[in-house]
Amino acid sequence: MSAEAIRVGLRRPAHRIFVHQLRSEQLVFWRSREAAFFIFLFPLLLFLLLGSVYHGRYQHVPIVRAVLAGLVAYGCANTAFAGLAIQLVLRRENGILKRLRSTPLPPATYVGSLLVSTLIVFGLQTIALFLLGRALYGTPFPSDLASFVATIVIGAAVFAALGTATASAIRSAEGSSAVVNFILLPMAFLSGAFGPTRGYPAVLRAIGEVLPLTYFVKLVDAVYLHGDGFWTQPEALAVLGAWGVAGLLFTIFKFRWEPSER
Amino acid sequence: MPAIEVSGLRKAYGSLEAVRGVDFSIEEGEVFGLLGPNGAGKTTTVEILEGYRKRDAGEVRVLGSDPERPKPDFRQRIGVVLQQSQMWANLTVREIHAIFAGYYWAPRDVEEVIALVGLQDKADARVKTLSGGQKRRLDLGIALVGDPDLVFLDEPTTGFDPQARRAAWEMIRSLRSLGKTVLLTTHYLDEAEQLSDRVAVLRDGVIVRVGTPSELTTADLQTEIRYRRNGEEILVRTDEPTRVLAELTSAAVARGEELDGLQVRRPSLEEVYLALTADEDEA
DSSP: OOHHHHHHHTOOOHHHHHHHHHHHHHHHHHHOHHHIIIIIIHHHHHHHHHHHHOOSEETTEEHHHHHHHHHHHHHHIIIIIIIHHHHHHHHHHTTHHHHHHTSSOOHHHHHHHHHHHHHHHHHHHHHHHHHHHHHHHOOOOOSSHHHHHHHHHHHHHHHHHHHHHHHHHOOOSTTHHHHHHHHHHHHHHHTTTTSOOTTSOHHHHHHHTTOHHHHHHHHHIIIIISOOOGGGOHHHHHHHHHHHHHHHHHHHHHOOSSOOOO | OOSEEEEEEEEEETTEEEEEEEEEEEOTTOEEEEEOOTTSSHHHHHHHHHTSSOOSEEEEEETTBBTTBOOTTHHHHEEEEOSSOOOOTTSBHHHHHHHHHTTSSSOOOHHHHHHHTTOGGGTTSBGGGSOHHHHHHHHHHHHHTTOOSEEEEESTTTTOOHHHHHHHHHHHHHHHHTTOEEEEEESOHHHHHHHOSEEEEEETTEEEEEEOHHHHHHHSSOEEEEEEETTEEEEEEESOHHHHHHHHHHHHHHHTOOOEEEEEEOOOHHHHHHHHHSOTTTO
16 A cells, blocks of 8 residues: 555544644633633623623613623624734734644634634633623523524624734734724723713714624624514624625735734 | 756745746755855745745646645645744643644654654643743654655754754754655755755855755865965965875975975865855955
């Protein structure tokens, strides 16, 4: 048997490489304490803080439920947009992406496993938020679980597309997290993820009207606070879809595997 | 069949012609050194062969593939050590080897590779605790874990202390004994001389000389014969050292004199290299 035939005989099925890479991504994520803290724990800490600050009712429901919905939305942007963008820039500038390109790992498998890994982190975070809410503030679980899961996946996809687009636009590892947080934190306030924006000046509310997180907050509110199906929000879905497609197109044309020239 | 065949290779970045018509071929099992100053086109050439860059012109065959349209086994059969790359700082040496091993159809045993690159005592250490030399050995380990037939080493010992360099040389020699083909780029002449079966000197995007290290040192510069006479140092450069030396020594014997401080030396590869890569107006 020739060496070639032996190799072909041992060829690994595509799904095994995917599972292998997904496990690798999970190991890389949880091993980094900074990532685990800022991406996974930070929204939980914010929930503890905001949940004990806000009292009363909002949109006819206890306000702590609205806080929870806002933080699920913020967690999505934090994980899929900010976390993914920062990780990708660091990996690109460190030469990890370039190094992986010379291995037999297919690029689609790499990107797919990174996205699924991000979704797993965000999914676990969402579960942790609901468990925390239930234990401390008596918030209920989503009544329409299928619609809620679909909402989560839609949000993760849109913000991941924006995360990869942002990573493509950032040229250096230094300051990449500052740039990303400079986008994320104002967006979180202006979109209402950290509480109602009714009291904000009109100009800030106008800016909020075009941000993707605003529409994702609306979608999560509809599904979680009011028990509506995600399809009852065509406007939010359309705006999110437009942002997602824009992010995807920018990524396709501008994404680089190699470090910036120095 | 040669492992690598390159002819008429050209590559420009805008108006800068980095590679201007390069030809060479590397046999299976050969350690081939690509030597040249910074900006000579070494990394561009190697990155075209690795499949990172598209060429503007020329023919390239690497393990029977065109790297721009590689066969499915191409990336299975190459191992790459990049000039600069880092790995996930919080993972251990063993974990990173295992991750890379998972990409290949027939990887080598992870523990065996870790021992081969001399990191067995660091197998459970996180990457961020490794020294520069140890990180470079990790790069070599993950290049070898897929059991490649062809290994690209782009300046593998830059920044090493002398001891670490010796250790790396031993490892690269062991690749030859495993039957691997190695393409080594370096700007250390002693490294090329110590490790390579053949060396190509690259300058301004063209190969100015190819040959074994000893061919290069004999073909290009004359042998130097030095001695002192009446306290004055005399230097003779010659293409016929045997004849000249015989004349000198027999004349001295006939006079009953000693040739004080007699030295015969072949130019080092370094001198050949400096002569080859010097600017024309300086030479």
